[in-house]
Amino acid sequence: xxxxxxxxxxxxxxxxxxxxxxxxxxxxxxxxxxxxxxxxxxxxxxxxxxxxxxxxxxxxxxxxxxxxxxxxxxxxxxxxxxxxxxxxxxxxxxxxxxxxxxxxxxxxxxxxxxxxxxxxxxxxxxxxxxxxxxxxxxxxxxxxxxxxxxxxxxxxxxxxxxxxxxxxxxxxxxxxxxxxxxxxxxxxxxxxxxxxxxxx
Numbered sequence: 201x202x203x204x205x206x207x208x209x210x211x212x213x214x215x216x217x218x219x220x221x222x223x224x225x226x227x228x229x230x231x232x233x234x235x236x237x238x239x240x241x242x243x244x245x246x247x248x249x250x251x252x253x254x255x256x257x258x259x260x261x262x263x264x265x266x267x268x269x270x271x272x273x274x275x276x277x278x279x280x281x282x283x284x285x286x287x288x289x290x291x292x293x294x295x296x297x298x299x300x301x302x303x304x305x306x307x308x309x310x311x312x313x314x315x316x317x318x319x320x321x322x323x324x325x326x327x328x329x330x331x332x333x334x335x336x337x338x339x340x341x342x343x344x345x346x347x348x349x350x351x352x353x354x355x356x357x358x359x360x361x362x363x364x365x366x367x368x369x370x371x372x373x374x375x376x377x378x379x380x381x382x383x384x385x386x387x388x389x390x391x392x393x394x395x396x397x398x399x400x
Contacts, residue, residue: 201352201356202348202352203257203261203262203348203351203352203354203355204336204339204340204348204351206257206352206355206359207254207257207258207262207331207336208332208336210249210250210253210254210257211328211331211332213249213370213373214246214249214250214254214324214328215325215328216373216377217242217245217246217373217376217377218321218324218325220242220376220377220379220380220381221242221317221321221376221380222321223380223381224238224239224242224380225314225317225318225321227380228310228313228314228317229314235379236299238376238379238380239295239298239299239313240296240299240300241372241375241376242295242376243292243295243296243299244369244372245369245372245373245376246292246295247292247296248365248368248369249365249366249369249370249373250288251285251288251289251292252362252365253358253362253365253366253369255285256358256362257355257358258281258285259282259285260358261351261354261355261358262339262351263278263281265339265343265347265350265351266278266338266339266342266343268347269342269343269344269347270342271338271342277330277334277335277338280330281331281335284323284327284330287323288320288323288324288327291316291319291320291323292320294316295313295316295317295320298312298313298316
């Protein structure tokens, strides 16, 4: 698959999980009981697939290709993307901390989680909208046919390196879709749906 199309495909998957996470957050805000371990599963997906794999594809492959094509490393959009990736990492760390707290949240813990979660959701939607509407069209304009072919080759190699992470993240995403849709109440996972229990 063409590297730029692969990045768009990543965005679609991340958006689907973000939609499920927004439903989960809505349950918490409405004081509807949820599986607290699902927060850890959401964070695991966003860390493994988004922060590690997807960002590696952008930062180690796309960004250098754009710089080689004449895009300034120190100016937007690349400077903005680097700042946003750092902020995303911070928000994920905060969400992870909320997920690792005790079995029951205090009122303060719950409100803190809701604040961070809502900020993360809004931030992610804005970030991906910027990439889809500005960065990827820019890439299509400035990258030569040869540069794009090289980018695609390197992205396929990266996919091979991250193959097991991609598979486990996709499995995790599918379970989260099933558990958190707007047309059904929240439900707990079975162990069969959770890749973290594989082989246990």
